[in-house]
Amino acid sequence: MLATAKRFYSKMVSILTALVMTCTTAIFTVSTAHGEDLSEAKISEMINEMAMQINAERKALGLRELYCVPYLMDCAEQRAGEASEVWGHIRPDGTHFTSIIDWDTAQWKNIFENLTAGYDTAESAMESFRNSPNHWAAITNPDITHMGVGLVYNPEGFGGCEYYWSQIFLQDQRGDDYEYAGQYLPSDKVIVPADEGDVNGDAAINTFDYITLVEYIRNKQEGSPAYLNDAQLEAADCFKDGRITEADAKAMMRYIIGEYTALPYEF
Numbered sequence: 106m107l108a109t110a111k112r113f114y115s116k117m118v119s120i121l122t123a124l125v126m127t128c129t130t131a132i133f134t135v136s137t138a139h140g141e142d143l144s145e146a147k148i149s150e151m152i153n154e155m156a157m158q159i160n161a162e163r164k165a166l167g168l169r170e171l172y173c174v175p176y177l178m179d180c181a182e183q184r185a186g187e188a189s190e191v192w193g194h195i196r197p198d199g200t201h202f203t204s205i206i207d208w209d210t211a212q213w214k215n216i217f218e219n220l221t222a223g224y225d226t227a228e229s230a231m232e233s234f235r236n237s238p239n240h241w242a243a244i245t246n247p248d249i250t251h252m253g254v255g256l257v258y259n260p261e262g263f264g265g266c267e268y269y270w271s272q273i274f275l276q277d278q279r280g281d282d283y284e285y286a287g288q289y290l291p292s293d294k295v296i297v298p299a300d301e302g303d304v305n306g307d308a309a310i311n312t313f314d315y316i317t318l319v320e321y322i323r324n325k326q327e328g329s330p331a332y333l334n335d336a337q338l339e340a341a342d343c344f345k346d347g348r349i350t351e352a353d354a355k356a357m358m359r360y361i362i363g364e365y366t367a368l369p370y371e372f
């Protein structure tokens with residue numbers, strides 16, 4: 106009982122509940138015509154843009170980049186929708202925002218939620234967070250490792266803000282290198298390898314691929330954020346043994362210098 110109470114307390118103190126009603130000033134600057142043709146693709150693009158900006162800000166400060174987690178992206182989208190109905194970190198059912206997280210999926214020991222509304226670009230929404238110390242402290246928290254970003258366009262939403270953004274950040278108690286299903290580092294393009302060994306997807310197989318692969322392996326070993334998409338992993342698996350190791354990097358280098366004539370390397 107005491108242990109449960111203690112865990113609850115430590116959870117509560119780690120939750121950031123800062124809330125700034127950024128919406129009111131934006132009501133007068135946001136045009137309704139903008140959002141009416143917001144496609145799902147456009148919303149995804151805006152969400153990705155925000156995720157990239159979060160990591161760019163963190164990188165500039167020497168902080169680790171955060172993985173986007175599809176599960177947390179879904180949670181963030183749901184929270185953005187809820188906040189458009191009932192503004193704040195308390196959900197429409199009266200529970201704290203953390204109740205959106207399934208404990209078996211995300212065993213957070215630190216969790217933060219940022220909300221802002223009324224901004225029709227990722228950049229302006231990020232600017233609203235930048236101008237709010239508590240929100241910015243969450244974005245630049247050194248302990249967090251994973252995130253979800255959500256945007257819901259709701260012309261009937263709270264305060265007439267139309268654009269409702271949410272960010273969920275967390276650190277999992279299972280370790281900073283705990284891997285969530287489908288996690289990825291946000292990027293502005295989908296990398297498509299042209300062939301075996303073309304890890305960076307520029308249709309040539311050269312030292313840039315080798316560097317990309319070696320960095321990936323090193324970051325993995327150090328427990329730092331590292332991400333290659335499935336097609337890149339396939340292209341990087343020069344031994345075709347289903348694992349990415351230094352042996353793959355060596356095989357790639359041997360191919361690049363002409364020692365091997367083809368990839369994947371056949372025993």
Ligand SMILES: [Ca+2]
Binds near residue numbers: 305308
């Ligand atoms: Ca390449």
